Amino acid sequence: EVQLVESGGGLVQPGGSLRLSCAASGFTFSYYLMTWVRQAPGKGLEWVATIKQDGSAKYYVDSVRGRFTISRDNAKNSLYLQMNSLRAEDTAVYYCVTYSTSSRSFDYWGQGTLVTVSS
Amino acid sequence: DIQMTQSPSSVSASVGDRVTITCRASQGFSKWLAWYQQKPGKAPKLLIYAASSLQSGVPSRFSGSGSGTDFTLTISSLQPEDFATYYCQQANSFPLAFGGGTKVEIK
Numbered sequence: 001e002v003q004l005v006e007s008g009g010g011l012v013q014p015g016g017s018l019r020l021s022c023a024a025s026g027f028t029f030s031y032y033l034m035t036w037v038r039q040a041p042g043k044g045l046e047w048v049a050t051i052k053q054d055g056s057a058k059y060y061v062d063s064v065r066g067r068f069t070i071s072r073d074n075a076k077n078s079l080y081l082q083m084n085s086l087r088a089e090d091t092a093v094y095y096c097v098t099y100s101t102s103s104r105s106f107d108y109w110g111q112g113t114l115v116t117v118s119s
Numbered sequence: 120d121i122q123m124t125q126s127p128s129s130v131s132a133s134v135g136d137r138v139t140i141t142c143r144a145s146q147g148f149s150k151w152l153a154w155y156q157q158k159p160g161k162a163p164k165l166l167i168y169a170a171s172s173l174q175s176g177v178p179s180r181f182s183g184s185g186s187g188t189d190f191t192l193t194i195s196s197l198q199p200e201d202f203a204t205y206y207c208q209q210a211n212s213f214p215l216a217f218g219g220g221t222k223v224e225i226k
Contacts, residue, residue, distance in 0.1 A: 044206065045217040045220070047215040100168075105153040105168035106153070106155070107168075
């Protein structure tokens with residue numbers, strides 16, 4: 001059974017930093033592109049970042065480029081999102097998601113971790 | 120960058136109704152469009168990929184169609200468990216993008 005378990009969310013002040021982690025199991029992690037998708041309270045889904053299987057390429061939405069860094073450790077079956085210079089508008093539930101290259105879709109989702117940026 | 124616009128933003132329907140949701144892209148592309156269902160407090164679930172391919176385990180009352188700039192998700196006969204919010208997502212090129220969502224509510 002595929003499992004994606006996010007951790008690291010919490011309350012942080014504007015301008016602060018936070019590192020999210022995602023522990024993956026039940027599939028061959030190194031075969032998949034991995035993605036972070038977020039959802040602000042009461043709002044829609046927003047794609048944040050995607051990383052290729054070997055980490056050789058990373059893609060970001062404009063609003064986080066230069067502040068967020070996506071990374072992975074295939075030996076530990078783990079995905080990360082380092083978030084710096086956080087803003088109130090970064091407040092959201094952050095989902096760890098697999099991205100299938102064959103179907104070009106987000107096929108497995110974690111349960112999400114809430115990040116709240118507030119003073 | 121490709122922007123996705125969904126309509127309507129909400130729809131009220133009854134069990135047994137046929138419901139159609141539209142997604143329009145700011146630039147045309149062939150088939151790399153996916154649809155997701157999200158229920159309150161839950162992660163989204165993949166329904167359709169490549170515009171018209173049904174994800175394994177998804178009921179056949181869900182179908183997708185379209186290419187170019189216009190795509191549709193159709194629920195042929197709405198069931199009680201289908202009341203949820205639906206999102207389209209373009210996967211043609213980075214940056215990836217979701218539509219704004221369509222909430223299907225009970226009439």
